Amino acid sequence: MITGKFTWAGKSSDDFKMKMLSQPTFSSPEKDETANSVPGRNGSVFVPNNRMNDISASFSFHAMIVSDFYSTIRRIKNWLLAPDGYQPMIWDGAADLTYYVHLSGASLSFQQLSLTRVLITISATIYPVAYYTNSLNEVSVTNNQVVTNNGLFIAKPKIRLVGSGNAEFAFGASHLVVKNVTDQITVDTLDGTVYDSENNPVYNELVTSTYIDLPTLAVGDNIVTLPDGWTCYMMMRFGEFA
Structure with missing residues (x-):
């Protein structure tokens, strides 16, 4: 009702x-x-x-x-x-x-x-974009997992990466390169922000990708590639016209 x-x-x-x-x-x-x-x-x-x-x-x-x-x-x-x-x-x-x-x-x-x-x-x-409510929960993503964007638009996810050191990640056709990470970072492509585990902005210090190159998820299938020693959690943000 x-x-x-x-x-x-x-x-x-x-x-x-x-x-x-x-x-x-x-x-x-x-x-x-x-x-x-x-x-x-x-x-x-x-x-x-x-x-x-x-x-x-x-x-x-x-x-x-x-x-x-x-x-x-x-x-x-x-x-x-x-x-x-x-x-x-x-x-x-x-x-x-x-x-x-x-x-x-x-x-x-x-x-x-x-x-x-x-x-x-x-x-x-x-x-103008309404997000599928079930795509706004943070979920664990494993290496070589296929993430399927069932929305109508390229998705701008929120990604939490747990690990340390320098690393390169792939999210379908998108790539992200980070450096000098001590424990974890959170990348929010929608807002264009990057934060460390204490919620400090660390975009310039830890990320070599530019804002327009932050990870996105194309409509359809996206293979996620993680380097050894890293774990990934994602809020997908799949959606359609509001």
Whole structure:
């Protein structure tokens, strides 16, 4: 049964006694492309810019007032607005997908309807790719294992490599070269970041690959090659159009 419940930043809308008033309507991601006119040729020539634009969507909720109106909306504001950037959101209408959503202070409005209820309107900015929820769990990957990207796009995984010294890894057609690792590093291709085991940024110190060359997983099969003495854990991030 679809109730409109969603999770955001580690908490559920149920924690705030919120109920979605109607199922949301999503538009589709817009491809970022340039239309060129060519003399003597009908129509246009479309040149892709290899990216998609965000999606905008609005959601309306009723929430039960706990204690009083102002303390209720403070709790909800602090929950929704504290995180920066995109945050993962799962709603029970499509629990197999995880959307990455951004909210700002301008995204929220509150109207007291009665002594017990408040109307909440949320305008969200949604990342154009929705990830398969089951591909966001970290899993162990062994040497020569075939990783199959069953999504629609080249995946930008989060990879944790445990080992020491210098090493070269292959993830399908992608390669990663690291140096002077003491115990482990975490490579996040989506964010373009590399961290050590203490969460210190170590991109320049430990990785010889450039940002655009951080590992990706092509659609279809990818063979992972690990050097001796290293173990690998991956969050795959397979997805489709949001």
